[in-house]
Amino acid sequence: MSGSEPSPSVEPTSGSPASVEPGPLLRVVTGDPSPEELAALVAVVAAAGSGGAPDSPAPRSEWSARHRLVRGPHRHGPGAWRASAR
Template identity: 65%
Template structure:
């Protein structure tokens, strides 16, 4: 008997165990998605106004004139 041609060979072969039909279907779905080339879209650029770190307050200055410096823009 001749060896099967490349197009007749199975893509996956179970070498150990006895998986159920559902397990084989899940494995096939995972392996099928690995071959696709899905380019991830870059995250949309966030403006400085929407940056949550803007809400975090800087440490207050200490020492002489600290009360005046605390009210000045940073």
């Protein structure tokens, strides 16, 4: 850039960034939908984006319970091998 060209200045037009209008969320590219069709589309997109209620966790099986992994001490003495299976 040369010194003779003025540099463009960037100034907000209204003073606050909150007053800037966002663009449309949906835009019809082809076709001519009726107002009812547009309303149905907006309802579907809004419902899909809402997320809904969080799912409750599935009940855990007793086979995967942590307390089943903890074993007591091994007993020794006569018949201990039979008692270890109980």
